[in-house]
Amino acid sequence: MSTIAHDDHHDHKPTGLKRWFFSTNHKDIGTLYLIFALTMFFIGGAMAMIIRAELFQPGLQFVDPQFYNSMVTVHALIMIFGAVMPAGVGLANWMIPLMIGAPDMALPRMNNMSFWILPFAFALLLSTLFMDGGAPAGGWTMYPPLVLQTGDAFPFLIFAVHFLGISSIMGAINIIATVFNMRAPGMTLMQMPLFVWTWVITSFLLIASLPVLAGGVTMLLTDKYFGTSFFDAAGGGDPVLFQHIFWFFGHPEVYILALPAFGIVSQIIPAFARKPLFGYASMVYATASIAILSFFVWAHHMFTVGLPIKGELFFMYATMLIAVPTGVKVFNWIATMWKGSMTFETPMLFSVAFVILFTIGGFSGLMLGITPVDFQYHDTYFVVAHFHYVLLTGAIFALMAAAYYWLPKWTGNMYDERLGKIHFWLSLISSNVLFFPQHFLGLAGMPRRIPDYNIQFADFNMISSIGGFAYGITQLLFVYIVIKCAMGGKKARARSWDGAKGLEWEVPSPAPFHTFETPPKLTKKVLESLY
Amino acid sequence: MDNKKGVKKTTASLLLFTVFMFGFGYGLVPLYDVFCKITGLNGKTIRVTENINREAIVTDRLIKVQFDANINGDLPWTLQPNQRIMRVQPGKFYEAVYTVKNIKDKDITGQAIPSVSPQVASLYFKKAECFCFVNQLLKAGETKEMVVRFEVDKDLPEDVAELTLSYTFFRVKKVASIN
Ligand code: HEM
Numbered sequence: 001m002s003t004i005a006h007d008d009h010h011d012h013k014p015t016g017l018k019r020w021f022f023s024t025n026h027k028d029i030g031t032l033y034l035i036f037a038l039t040m041f042f043i044g045g046a047m048a049m050i051i052r053a054e055l056f057q058p059g060l061q062f063v064d065p066q067f068y069n070s071m072v073t074v075h076a077l078i079m080i081f082g083a084v085m086p087a088g089v090g091l092a093n094w095m096i097p098l099m100i101g102a103p104d105m106a107l108p109r110m111n112n113m114s115f116w117i118l119p120f121a122f123a124l125l126l127s128t129l130f131m132d133g134g135a136p137a138g139g140w141t142m143y144p145p146l147v148l149q150t151g152d153a154f155p156f157l158i159f160a161v162h163f164l165g166i167s168s169i170m171g172a173i174n175i176i177a178t179v180f181n182m183r184a185p186g187m188t189l190m191q192m193p194l195f196v197w198t199w200v201i202t203s204f205l206l207i208a209s210l211p212v213l214a215g216g217v218t219m220l221l222t223d224k225y226f227g228t229s230f231f232d233a234a235g236g237g238d239p240v241l242f243q244h245i246f247w248f249f250g251h252p253e254v255y256i257l258a259l260p261a262f263g264i265v266s267q268i269i270p271a272f273a274r275k276p277l278f279g280y281a282s283m284v285y286a287t288a289s290i291a292i293l294s295f296f297v298w299a300h301h302m303f304t305v306g307l308p309i310k311g312e313l314f315f316m317y318a319t320m321l322i323a324v325p326t327g328v329k330v331f332n333w334i335a336t337m338w339k340g341s342m343t344f345e346t347p348m349l350f351s352v353a354f355v356i357l358f359t360i361g362g363f364s365g366l367m368l369g370i371t372p373v374d375f376q377y378h379d380t381y382f383v384v385a386h387f388h389y390v391l392l393t394g395a396i397f398a399l400m401a402a403a404y405y406w407l408p409k410w411t412g413n414m415y416d417e418r419l420g421k422i423h424f425w426l427s428l429i430s431s432n433v434l435f436f437p438q439h440f441l442g443l444a445g446m447p448r449r450i451p452d453y454n455i456q457f458a459d460f461n462m463i464s465s466i467g468g469f470a471y472g473i474t475q476l477l478f479v480y481i482v483i484k485c486a487m488g489g490k491k492a493r494a495r496s497w498d499g500a501k502g503l504e505w506e507v508p509s510p511a512p513f514h515t516f517e518t519p520p521k522l523t524k525k526v527l528e529s530l531y
Numbered sequence: 532m533d534n535k536k537g538v539k540k541t542t543a544s545l546l547l548f549t550v551f552m553f554g555f556g557y558g559l560v561p562l563y564d565v566f567c568k569i570t571g572l573n574g575k576t577i578r579v580t581e582n583i584n585r586e587a588i589v590t591d592r593l594i595k596v597q598f599d600a601n602i603n604g605d606l607p608w609t610l611q612p613n614q615r616i617m618r619v620q621p622g623k624f625y626e627a628v629y630t631v632k633n634i635k636d637k638d639i640t641g642q643a644i645p646s647v648s649p650q651v652a653s654l655y656f657k658k659a660e661c662f663c664f665v666n667q668l669l670k671a672g673e674t675k676e677m678v679v680r681f682e683v684d685k686d687l688p689e690d691v692a693e694l695t696l697s698y699t700f701f702r703v704k705k706v707a708s709i710n
């Protein structure tokens with residue numbers, strides 16, 4: 001395959017600070033995104049540790065309730081907008097040009113900007129921790145009228161959300177522009193790796209949903225400072241309107257977090273099952289239908305606000321409907337593994353765990369989607385368990401899988417497989433100890449977003465907290481593994497995994513600073529060997 | 532396929548789409564209002580002008596109307612309906628009176644927001660005159676009697692035998708004018 005891999009004689013790159021601040025190189029920007037996401041993962045994680053410490057026992061132990069609520073709010077904002085989304089964009093930056101045989105992203109300067117907006121936006125958000133009235137504490141969903149009681153932090157919250165939105169939209173535009181215009185000649189849309197497909201669809205979700213959120217938070221801002229009353233009943237507005245606007249963004253947003261994860265495991269499972277992905281076309285169509293349907297289910301977050309019965313039914317059925325394409329995907333992943341010659345290196349372990357645990361999260365989602373029972377489950381720990389199964393053991397497990405899978409390509413070295421496996425097993429056990437009991441807590445009626453609770457919930461909370469601390473500490477091991485791998489180790493081959501397919505494995509490891517400056521020749525034979 | 536023109540075109544159309552979706556977010560506001568008006572969701576009541584020369588409607592159907600009153604948040608007012616229950620004939624106008632009192636030694640402006648339940652009934656609850664049509668300014672310590680003049684439409688579905696009219700007073704922090 002070295003016909004495609006072209007070695008670059010003049011692999012010159014800028015040095016020092018300039019390289020990172022002004023970088024327009026997709027690999028450097030990808031690295032920046034990934035490091036940023038990991039940093040945010042630990043900042044948000046530290047907040048989660050505070051939450052679990054407070055919940056270790058009933059009663060108020062360590063923090064006052066206002067601060068507790070700030071932790072819950074900021075933890076969510078950081079994990080969603082600071083960790084999972086940037087990690088996904090970082091992977092997209094690194095891998096999409098390599099996967100489609102393009103020299104770089106289509107809009108490299110915009111790429112630089114969309115990254116550097118992020119640290120700025122999170123500086124705004126985190127600075128609120130030190131302000132009068134504390135950080136935002138009304139929940140990441142920012143419902144009025146509660147959120148309007150936020151102190152000095154309020155405009156910082158709104159502008160941080162604006163900047164995060166702008167950054168994500170620029171990233172999304174860049175990805176679509178790249179994929180639509182810069183594929184190697186001969187690569188049709190239906191020959192793209194699934195990771196690329198899921199990112200194209202995610203990008204459309206971002207562009208369609210984030211501006212609506214931007215509008216909604218702008219209305220909050222003008223309600224508070226400029227005398228409008230979009231959500232103020234005294235002025236003829238309605239606070240429930242905000243919920244409609246928010247969730248019109250919010251439900252597509254959960255798929256923005258999930259779809260790239262679908263793409264990742266669709267790359268990894270075939271590689272370690274040594275079989276092509278089962279049902280490629282149905283995967284693409286299932287992803288697209290999930291994306292479209294995700295705009296018609298938002299009110300399942302609002303079953304209890306007093307919708308008319310017809311509305312409740314419509315949103316219940318629409319929600320159930322999403323389970324169908326999701327089921328198609330799960331089926332295809334399992335069918336890919338069926339009778340494959342499987343090996344279980346760390347990326348595969350995380351991917352298989354993803355399939356199982358994400359499905360558990362999907363099942364609790366189905367339960368929540370049934371209107372009459374959601375009246376019981378709504379705003380309890382059952383919801384918390386649900387979204388952590390789809391987000392932590394779902395999205396984050398997939399991101400971990402991706403990191404292990406592509407680390408050899410990024411660093412040129414193999415990571416320590418033994419440590420990787422330890423990281424996986426500890427993460428798997430601790431995350432389930434952490435989140436599984438929360439199902440029981442929720443069913444027994446423990447409300448979410450509360451620093452104290454009835455003693456009947458004490459045992460499960462203690463178990464959950466122990467799982468939480470274990471999971472948190474385990475992630476330090478991940479940092480150690482990544483640093484160790486970046487510093488050295490067994491040299492990685494261009495095709496670092498036997499069964500790995502795709503153009504990214506045709507370039508040397510580590511991937512040189514410039515790749516595919518002349519597009520690879522995709523003859524029919526080459527294409528067949530890729531998939 | 533390094534296609535500069537294509538990149539420009541894709542970028543431009545996606546930017547346009549972004550702006551469109553931002554507008555759509557704001558478009559949801561009137562859409563939501565219209566949707567609620569049509570369906571009677573939110574219990575929003577209907578404002579009419581009274582036609583005095585209208586033929587009297589003869590029916591022996593009697594609807595029980597209950598009156599409810601609330602104060603939102605920390606507004607230092609009290610609000611009471613002077614009558615708890617009225618039995619009304621559909622198609623005829625009636626007057627109900629509420630008493631409101633400002634218990635603070637400060638002038639305060641409030642706005643009453645009406646709501647009718649069951650929701651279907653709100654489509655048939657028509658008001659010709661109401662203290663909720665405008666802001667109410669209450670001087671320090673002032674007590675006021677306020678009138679709502681309403682009819683229940685004769686087309687009110689047969690299975691609705693009683694309905695509740697509820698008012699909540701909100702503090703007006705800024706100048707606002709509504710229905
Ligand atoms: C089969 C698929 C799914 C169904 C049927 C489903 C259903 C639901 C329902 C009905 C709720 C509202 C529960 C309540 O507040 O009472 C909910 C909440 C939530 N779901 Fe899902 N869900 C699904 C998949 C996902 C995925 C893939 C993600 C993210 C990756 C996700 C993330 C969330 C989050 C974050 C919340 C909580 C939002 C909040 O109130 O803070 N869900 N889900």
Ligand SMILES: [Cu+2]
Pocket residue numbers: 250251254297298300301
């Ligand atoms: Cu949802």
